[in-house]
Amino acid sequence: MSDSFLTADSNETFAILEGMLSTSAPRVRSTDAPSVFEVKGLDVSYGKKRVLHDVSLDIPEKRITAFIGPSGCGKSTALRCLNRMNDEIPSFRMDGKITLAGQDIRGKAVNLTALRRSVGMVFQQPNPFPMSVYDNIALAVREHQGRMGKAELDAVVEQALRHASLWDEVKDSLKDSALSLSGGQQQRLCIARALAVKPAVIMLDEPCASLDPISTARIEELLLELSTDYSIIIVTHNMAQAKRISDKVAFFLMGRLIEMGDALQVFEAPVRQETAEYIRGAFG
Amino acid sequence: MTVRADGAILVAQPGAPSTIDLTERVSSTASDRFMPYLLGAAAIFSGLLVMFLIYFVVQRAWPVFHSEGLRFVTSGGWDTQLEDSWGGASFFGVRELIAGSVLSTLGALLLSVVLGLGCAIFISELAPRWLKRPFETVVQLLAGIPSVVFGLVGLMVVVPFIESHLVPMNSGNVVTEIPIAGSCLLAAIIVVGFMILPFFVTVASDSLRAIPRSYIDGGLALGMTRWRTITRIQLPAAAPGLVAGIVLAAARGVGEAIAISMVAGAIAFIPNLAHGPLYALLEPIRTMAAAIVENGGEAMDVPAMAAALFGLASLLLLLSVVLSLVARWSFGVFNRRMGVVSDRAL
Amino acid sequence: MLSIHGGGRHGLGSKVGTVLCWIASIIVAAVCISIIGYLLWKGGHSINWRFLTSDPAASLMEDAAGGVRTPMAGTAILTLLSIALALPVAIGAAVYLAEYMNERWWITRIVRIGLETLASVPSVVFGMFGLSVFTLGTFKFLSGSGAEGSQAAFGRSFLVASIVMAVHILPFVIKVAEEAIRNVPASLRQGALALGMTKWRTISKVVLPAARSGIATAVVLGMGLAAGDTAIVWLTLGGSMTMGVDKWWQVGNWIATLRGAGSTLTTFAYFNSPAGDGNSAGAAFGAAFLLVCIVLVFNLAAVVLFRRRNLNGR
Numbered sequence: 001m002s003d004s005f006l007t008a009d010s011n012e013t014f015a016i017l018e019g020m021l022s023t024s025a026p027r028v029r030s031t032d033a034p035s036v037f038e039v040k041g042l043d044v045s046y047g048k049k050r051v052l053h054d055v056s057l058d059i060p061e062k063r064i065t066a067f068i069g070p071s072g073c074g075k076s077t078a079l080r081c082l083n084r085m086n087d088e089i090p091s092f093r094m095d096g097k098i099t100l101a102g103q104d105i106r107g108k109a110v111n112l113t114a115l116r117r118s119v120g121m122v123f124q125q126p127n128p129f130p131m132s133v134y135d136n137i138a139l140a141v142r143e144h145q146g147r148m149g150k151a152e153l154d155a156v157v158e159q160a161l162r163h164a165s166l167w168d169e170v171k172d173s174l175k176d177s178a179l180s181l182s183g184g185q186q187q188r189l190c191i192a193r194a195l196a197v198k199p200a201v202i203m204l205d206e207p208c209a210s211l212d213p214i215s216t217a218r219i220e221e222l223l224l225e226l227s228t229d230y231s232i233i234i235v236t237h238n239m240a241q242a243k244r245i246s247d248k249v250a251f252f253l254m255g256r257l258i259e260m261g262d263a264l265q266v267f268e269a270p271v272r273q274e275t276a277e278y279i280r281g282a283f284g
Numbered sequence: 285m286t287v288r289a290d291g292a293i294l295v296a297q298p299g300a301p302s303t304i305d306l307t308e309r310v311s312s313t314a315s316d317r318f319m320p321y322l323l324g325a326a327a328i329f330s331g332l333l334v335m336f337l338i339y340f341v342v343q344r345a346w347p348v349f350h351s352e353g354l355r356f357v358t359s360g361g362w363d364t365q366l367e368d369s370w371g372g373a374s375f376f377g378v379r380e381l382i383a384g385s386v387l388s389t390l391g392a393l394l395l396s397v398v399l400g401l402g403c404a405i406f407i408s409e410l411a412p413r414w415l416k417r418p419f420e421t422v423v424q425l426l427a428g429i430p431s432v433v434f435g436l437v438g439l440m441v442v443v444p445f446i447e448s449h450l451v452p453m454n455s456g457n458v459v460t461e462i463p464i465a466g467s468c469l470l471a472a473i474i475v476v477g478f479m480i481l482p483f484f485v486t487v488a489s490d491s492l493r494a495i496p497r498s499y500i501d502g503g504l505a506l507g508m509t510r511w512r513t514i515t516r517i518q519l520p521a522a523a524p525g526l527v528a529g530i531v532l533a534a535a536r537g538v539g540e541a542i543a544i545s546m547v548a549g550a551i552a553f554i555p556n557l558a559h560g561p562l563y564a565l566l567e568p569i570r571t572m573a574a575a576i577v578e579n580g581g582e583a584m585d586v587p588a589m590a591a592a593l594f595g596l597a598s599l600l601l602l603l604s605v606v607l608s609l610v611a612r613w614s615f616g617v618f619n620r621r622m623g624v625v626s627d628r629a630l
Numbered sequence: 631m632l633s634i635h636g637g638g639r640h641g642l643g644s645k646v647g648t649v650l651c652w653i654a655s656i657i658v659a660a661v662c663i664s665i666i667g668y669l670l671w672k673g674g675h676s677i678n679w680r681f682l683t684s685d686p687a688a689s690l691m692e693d694a695a696g697g698v699r700t701p702m703a704g705t706a707i708l709t710l711l712s713i714a715l716a717l718p719v720a721i722g723a724a725v726y727l728a729e730y731m732n733e734r735w736w737i738t739r740i741v742r743i744g745l746e747t748l749a750s751v752p753s754v755v756f757g758m759f760g761l762s763v764f765t766l767g768t769f770k771f772l773s774g775s776g777a778e779g780s781q782a783a784f785g786r787s788f789l790v791a792s793i794v795m796a797v798h799i800l801p802f803v804i805k806v807a808e809e810a811i812r813n814v815p816a817s818l819r820q821g822a823l824a825l826g827m828t829k830w831r832t833i834s835k836v837v838l839p840a841a842r843s844g845i846a847t848a849v850v851l852g853m854g855l856a857a858g859d860t861a862i863v864w865l866t867l868g869g870s871m872t873m874g875v876d877k878w879w880q881v882g883n884w885i886a887t888l889r890g891a892g893s894t895l896t897t898f899a900y901f902n903s904p905a906g907d908g909n910s911a912g913a914a915f916g917a918a919f920l921l922v923c924i925v926l927v928f929n930l931a932a933v934v935l936f937r938r939r940n941l942n943g944r
Contacts (some may be wrong), residue, residue, distance in 0.1 A: 116824060127815075593758065
C-alpha cells in the first residue's frame with residue numbers, strides 16, 4: 001500500500017521511469033483559454049525589503065501554469081498573493097491589482113473564507129492535520145458546508161480521495177492517523193483535502209520537493225487529469241517537471257517576471273536571454 | 285469517467301464550480317467575532333490579578349501601617365504583643381520576624397547555591413548519558429514534595445539529630461533567655477535549603493547550557509582544563525542567569541511558612557551572634573510567613589491582630605514582587621548577552 | 631581552532647572539582663530518595679483499611695487521631711474544583727498570548743509581568759488575600775455568615791479555598807499551556823488557513839486538539855500544586871478536621887458541604903504533626919504518605935504526557 005520505489009509493481013515502475021527519462025517535447029494544448037486570474041502591476045515588500053517588482057500576468061482557466069525560477073526569485077510570494085496567504089505576515093505590503101473571475105480579491109466586500117475556498121493550496125511539506133485520514137477531509141468539508149448527514153459526508157470524503165487517486169490505498173484505514181501515511185500519500189491527502197471544498201483553482205508550491213520519483217510521477221499524473229476540471233498553478237524549481245506537465249510557463253528572476261508564454265515556446269525558443277540561460281542550466 | 289491503466293476508475297464529478305463569487309455570505313458563526321475579545325479578557329484579567337492581590341492585602345493592613353508607620357518594622361516584641369492583643373493592645377513590632385526570614389533565607393540560599401551549583405555542573409557536564417535524565421527527574425521530584433512533608437521529615441529527623449548531636453550539654457548555662465533545642469534556625473536552613481534547591485538547579489543548568497560552545501572551545505584550545513573553562517568562562521558568562529536563579533529561589537524561601545513553622549521553634553527571637561556561631565544557629569526563630577500561618581486562623585476575630593498579619597503579608601508581597609522584577613531584569617540581561625531577542629524572560 | 635571538548639565522560643581535568651560536584655549531586659539525590667523512602671516506610675505502617683475509611687477524631691491522645699476519609703475527600707474536592715476554575719481562564723489566556731498577542735505591545739508586557747509576579751507570591755499571602763476578600767459581606771453565599779451579628783462572611787469554605795487556590799495555580803497552568811500551543815507547528819496553521827478556515831476555527835479545530843497532551847500536562851501540574859499546598863488551605867479552609875455537614879457525601883448536601891469548612895490531607899498532616907495540636911505522628915505520616923503517592927502519580931503522569939507529546943503529531 002505504499003508508493004515507495006522498491007515495492008511498486010515493476011511494469012508500472014518501468015513505465016513511469018520511461019516517461020520521466022524520455023526527452024519528450026513539452027505539452028501542446030491550446031492556451032487561448034479565458035483567464036481565471038489577472039494580475040496587474042503587483043509590487044510586494046516585506047517591511048523594507050522589496051520582493052516583487054511590477055508583476056503582471058494572466059492565469060488561463062483549466063490549464064496548468066508553472067512558475068519557474070531560481071530560489072528566492074519571488075515565485076512563491078507571487079503564488080501566496082493569489083489566495084492572500086501573505087496577509088498573515090505583519091510586514092507584508094502589496095500594491096497592484098489581482099482579480100479572480102473579474103472580482104478584485106482585495107475588494108471591500110470580499111470574504112476571505114470564500115476566496116480561500118475557491119483557491120486551494122498545497123504546500124511543499126505535506127501538512128495533514130494530526131487526525132485520522134477521514135477527519136482531515138471531513139473537517140475541511142464541514143467548514144464550508146456546515147451540517148451534513150453521515151452518509152453524505154462519507155460520500156464526499158470518498159469522492160475527494162478518489163479524485164486525488166488515494167482512495168484504493170486508504171479505503172480500509174480511513175480512521176487511522178494521517179501521519180502514518182507515507183510522504184507521497186500524505187501529499188495526495190492534502191490534495192484530496194483541497195479538492196473536497198470544491199475550489200476553482202488549485203495552487204501547489206513545490207509539492208514534490210520532498211517526495212521520491214515514483215510519488216512525484218503519480219502526483220504529476222494526477223495534476224494532468226485534474227487540469228481538465230480545475231485551473232492549476234504550480235511553483236517548481238524542477239524544470240523537467242515544468243516541461244512535463246505545464247501548458248503555460250512564467251519565469252521569475254529576482255522579483256521580476258522575465259518572460260511568460262506557452263510552454264512550448266518558452267522552452268524551445270525563449271525570447272529573453274535570461275530565460276535561455278536558466279533553461280540551459282547556466283544558473284540555478 | 286476515465287479508466288486508468290491499472291483499472292482504477294476515476295469518477296468525474298463536476299469538480300470546479302461554474303461560477304466564483306467572492307462576496308458570498310459564508311456563514312461564519314458569531315463566535316469568530318467575539319472569541320478574541322473573550323480570550324483577551326481572560327489574558328488581561330490574569331495579568332491584572334496581582335493588582336487585586338496587592339489592593340486587598342494592603343488595604344487591610346492599612347490600620348497598622350497608619351498608626352505605626354516604620355515602627356512596625358523597626359521595633360520588636362512580637363510574641364508578647366500577640367498575647368496582649370487579645371486584651372485589646374494593638375501595637376506590633378515585627379523586627380524579629382524580619383530577622384528570622386532574612387537569616388533563614390540567606391542560610392538556605394547558601395546551602396542550595398553551593399549544592400545546586402555542583403548539581404548544575406553535574407547535569408550539564410559530568411553526568412554519564414544514562415544518568416542525566418534520572419537525576420533531573422529526581423531533582424524535579426524534590427520540587428514536587430509538599431512543604432508539609434518537608435516539615436514532617438524535618439521535625440522527625442533533622443530536629444532530633446540536631447538535638448542529640450549538635451546541642452552541647454550545658455547550653456542552658458550559656459544561653460539563658462530561651463531554651464536551646466533541636467527546633468532552631470539551623471533546622472530551618474537545612475529544610476528550606478533543600479526545598480528551594482530544585483528552583484536554583486533548573487535555572488542554573490539551563491543557563492550553563494545556553495553558553496555557546498565557542499566560548500568553551502576557545503578556552504580549551506588555549507589549554508585550559510574543562511574545570512577551568514567552567515569556573516573561568518562559563519560561570520561568569522552565565523552570571524545573570526545564576527542571579528535570576530538565586531533570586532527566584534530566595535522568593536520561594538522567604539515565602540515558605542509551613543515547614544518553617546514546624547521546625548524552627550516558633551519563637552520570635554533574633555539569634556544573638558554574641559553567643560558564637562554555633563549557638564546562633566541553634567537558637568529558635570520565627571519568620572514572617574510562619575507567623576501568618578500560625579495565627580491566621582484566629583486572627584480574623586481580633587481586628588488589631590488581623591491588621592498586623594495583613595501587614596506582614598504586605599511586606600512579603602512587596603518582597604516577592606521586587607524579587608520577581610529583579611529576576612526578570614536579570615534574565616533580560618542574560619538573554620541579551622546570549623543574543624536572544626525576546627521579551628519573554630522565562 | 632581545534633575542539634577537544636570530550637564532554638563529561640572524560641572528566642573535568644580537576645579531581646577536586648569533579649569530586650565536589652559528584653558529592654553535591656549524590657547528597658541531593660540521596661536526600662530526595664530518602665525523604666520519599668522514609669515516608670513510605672513510616673507512613674506505610676499507618677495505612678490500613680480503618681485509617682482510610684474512618685473520619686478524623688478530635689482527640690488529644692496520641693495515636694487516636696482517627697482516619698483520613700474526610701481529608702482525602704477534601705483533597706479531592708479542592709484539587710478538582712481549583713483546576714476546574716482555573717483551566718478555562720488559563721486556556722483562554724494561553725491561547726490569546728500565543729495566537730493573538732504581539733510581543734511588542736505594551737499591554738503584553740504588563741500581562742507577562744503580572745503573571746510572573748503572581749507566580750512568585752507566597753502561598754500565605756494568597757491565603758490572607760482570600761480572607762480579605764471573602765470575609766466581605768457580599769460573599770456570604772460562598773461561606774456562610776461570620777461571627778454573631780456581624781455583616782461579614784465567615785470567609786472559610788471549600789468554595790473560598792478553591793477560588794484562592796485557582797488563582798495560585800493559574801500562572802503555572804498558563805505558562806505550560808502557552809508553551810504547548812506555541813509548539814504546534816506553523817505548517818498546520820497555514821494548512822488550515824489555506825483551506826479557508828477563520829483564525830478562531832483554526833485554533834479551536836486544529837491547534838488546540840494538536841496541543842492536547844501539552845495542555846494535559848498543564849492540568850496535571852496544576853492539580854499537583856493544588857494537592858500539595860498547605861498554607862492556603864489552612865487559612866481559607868480552616869483547621870477543623872471534620873466536614874461542616876454530617877452525611878456530606880449525599881448529593882443534596884453538596885452545596886452545604888462546599889460552603890462549609892473541612893480539611894485536606896495537607897492540613898490533616900500539619901494538624902497532627904508533633905508541632906501541631908494533634909500530636910499524632912502516626913496519623914500525620916499516614917497522610918503524608920498518601921500525599922506523596924498522589925504527588926508522585928501526578929509527576930509521573932506529567933512526564934508521560936510530556937514524552938507522548940513529542941512522539942505524536944510530529
